[in-house]
Amino acid sequence: MSHLTEDDSTIERKYVKEKKIGEGTYAVVYQGKEAATGRKVAIKKIKLGQSQAGVNGIELSAIREVKSLQELQHPNIIELIDIFSHKTNLNLVLEYLDSDLEMIIKDKNIVFMSSDIKSWMLMTLRGLDHCHKNWILHRDMKPNNLLVGKDGQLKLADFGLARDFGDPMAKNMSTQVVTRWYRAPELLFGAKQYGYAVDMWSVGCIFAELMLRVPYLPGETDIEQLDLMFRALGTPTEEDWPGFNELTQMKFQKYPKTPLKALFTAAGNDTLDLLEKMLNYDPNKRLTTREALNHPYFRNKPRPTPPGKLPKQEKSNHLNEPVSPSSSSASPY
Amino acid sequence: MAANFWASTHGQYWMLDEAALRKSRETDLKYLKEIELAKIRGEDVYCFVLNLTSWFLYLVIAALGRRLNVRQVIIATAITYFKRFYTKNSYKNTDPYLVAATCMYLACKMEEFPQHIKSVILEMKNVTADQGGFGYDNQKVAEMEFYLLEELEFNLIVYHPYRTLKTLAIDLGQKSDVIQRAWHIVNDLFRTDICLVYPPYMIAIAAVGFVIMIKEARANHNGIDTRTRKGNGSVGGVGSGSRNEGRGISGIKELKQWFSGLQVDMEKVLEIIRNIKNLYSQWREVNEIKAQDVLRKLREAQNKS
Numbered sequence: 001m002s003h004l005t006e007d008d009s010t011i012e013r014k015y016v017k018e019k020k021i022g023e024g025t026y027a028v029v030y031q032g033k034e035a036a037t038g039r040k041v042a043i044k045k046i047k048l049g050q051s052q053a054g055v056n057g058i059e060l061s062a063i064r065e066v067k068s069l070q071e072l073q074h075p076n077i078i079e080l081i082d083i084f085s086h087k088t089n090l091n092l093v094l095e096y097l098d099s100d101l102e103m104i105i106k107d108k109n110i111v112f113m114s115s116d117i118k119s120w121m122l123m124t125l126r127g128l129d130h131c132h133k134n135w136i137l138h139r140d141m142k143p144n145n146l147l148v149g150k151d152g153q154l155k156l157a158d159f160g161l162a163r164d165f166g167d168p169m170a171k172n173m174s175t176q177v178v179t180r181w182y183r184a185p186e187l188l189f190g191a192k193q194y195g196y197a198v199d200m201w202s203v204g205c206i207f208a209e210l211m212l213r214v215p216y217l218p219g220e221t222d223i224e225q226l227d228l229m230f231r232a233l234g235t236p237t238e239e240d241w242p243g244f245n246e247l248t249q250m251k252f253q254k255y256p257k258t259p260l261k262a263l264f265t266a267a268g269n270d271t272l273d274l275l276e277k278m279l280n281y282d283p284n285k286r287l288t289t290r291e292a293l294n295h296p297y298f299r300n301k302p303r304p305t306p307p308g309k310l311p312k313q314e315k316s317n318h319l320n321e322p323v324s325p326s327s328s329s330a331s332p333y
Numbered sequence: 334m335a336a337n338f339w340a341s342t343h344g345q346y347w348m349l350d351e352a353a354l355r356k357s358r359e360t361d362l363k364y365l366k367e368i369e370l371a372k373i374r375g376e377d378v379y380c381f382v383l384n385l386t387s388w389f390l391y392l393v394i395a396a397l398g399r400r401l402n403v404r405q406v407i408i409a410t411a412i413t414y415f416k417r418f419y420t421k422n423s424y425k426n427t428d429p430y431l432v433a434a435t436c437m438y439l440a441c442k443m444e445e446f447p448q449h450i451k452s453v454i455l456e457m458k459n460v461t462a463d464q465g466g467f468g469y470d471n472q473k474v475a476e477m478e479f480y481l482l483e484e485l486e487f488n489l490i491v492y493h494p495y496r497t498l499k500t501l502a503i504d505l506g507q508k509s510d511v512i513q514r515a516w517h518i519v520n521d522l523f524r525t526d527i528c529l530v531y532p533p534y535m536i537a538i539a540a541v542g543f544v545i546m547i548k549e550a551r552a553n554h555n556g557i558d559t560r561t562r563k564g565n566g567s568v569g570g571v572g573s574g575s576r577n578e579g580r581g582i583s584g585i586k587e588l589k590q591w592f593s594g595l596q597v598d599m600e601k602v603l604e605i606i607r608n609i610k611n612l613y614s615q616w617r618e619v620n621e622i623k624a625q626d627v628l629r630k631l632r633e634a635q636n637k638s
Contacts (some may be wrong), residue, residue, distance in 0.1 A: 055471040055472045055475045056475060057442070057474065057475045057478045058442075058475075058478055058482070060447055063439070063442045066487050067443060067489035067490050070342055070487055070488055070489065070490070071341055071490050083487050085479050085480075088475075088476060088479060089479075090479065090482070133337060134337055134340070134341065135337065135490075
């Protein structure tokens, strides 16, 4: 990766900005391409923060994104291709993918086979495993942040909430992370110290959503989120989750534990076993990425669909690039 | 312990050698020679500048960190940024105070303990009040942040020895004072450029090794005393040491055994231990006032240009 200090015109020479595709408080995102290769890219231009108090430094989420993506190179994690810095702005050149798992889930023209779901889960877990191995928590795992390329490869994106987890003294971590529907119970209870397990809970919710084709636990408020969770998985007891009684003064209705089979009627036993272990209330007992990848579900039939053969959205792009048949780069661990 | 480190940007791009560090100080050295300040120490001019100036600037950054009430890890990250920045820049041409404040500001964000840019500036003014002061505003620090990021090549995650110490603490037991002492040694080591040269897990192991060596030296010393008094005592000091210190690994013998079982390049670890010894032997010699003098000259040069 080259890090050049050049003015905007150089960036425009190396990368062609084609259109604005989004604008946030701290960044403008353009779609473009690399001039030399025609490769599609997203260019995130980060502006100098401004507030009533005057000029501010670079937005925290931009710092998070840079610090995480600089450490992570993996087929299932979005690539930070280049960074350009100019006196008061920063340009991140990212890989551009035109679809994401949320769009695919919502597209009712697409039928999912269980082998497809297995393939998406495998890629999600591989990407996440790589984050965790590098001490990085993603903290915002959801279908919308799992981008899908034309070759079918799924890639974790949006590291604006990601933090590195190496600091053993870190306290008072924010609980306002992870979109509510995918938020782990310990976060909903305001745990100030949490770990990799919060990402795994989100993956469990995504797994369920892939099977149901609708969000699994779509709470409107934090309280409703807990209620939905307890209805679905049973209200946790001190036995399920040691320390649970001390987490909160709130009294919850005691819902019985219903077998997952009741809702996920078509799923096999290995599927349900994996799902249940991802959605374990006790963060210490919840599966790690490594354990999940070693689960029999991934070894049992059907084999995961090779990424190139995964179903994709019809309304395909106007661009005349050939769809590269991806040789299943998904090498087993 | 080491596997992830070597895959990180820290392991891949930021392990420098002494020669590179020496080279990075050339501009400053040349200038100090010009103004004849370097002559104070003659041949040893390289060590002189490196030790005194970076030692003094460590104190500035640590003081700023304490005023902002940040954890030691944040101070360590800020100092590492600072040192990395000055492998490519000179004190003479870029004001170390401005860089120090910006490093702290960025490190706080990086370690998820964001501070308002104004608080950093205010505290930096306090820290440097009797050392030439700090005349920069938001705009200047914000601009420096972009430049700093660039000079850091956008590699922001820094590994520190503290994480390894935590891991080693599991072996040694909660009661062990070895880790606590090693922790302080690691803090002290940020006065030197060791964090630019050696991998953090090795620094942690070396600090622990140093503590064990000191313990052994003391135990032997006590052992001799016991022997002369009691007339026996082939096990003397060692045995009593382990009885006094409770659970976990604490006897010298066990500690040494445990230590030699660590999977690490011991040659390198010994090198770091030598550096630790140097650090403490210089401790008294390093005179803050002289450092301030060097720094003042360098900062003056820059105001002129």
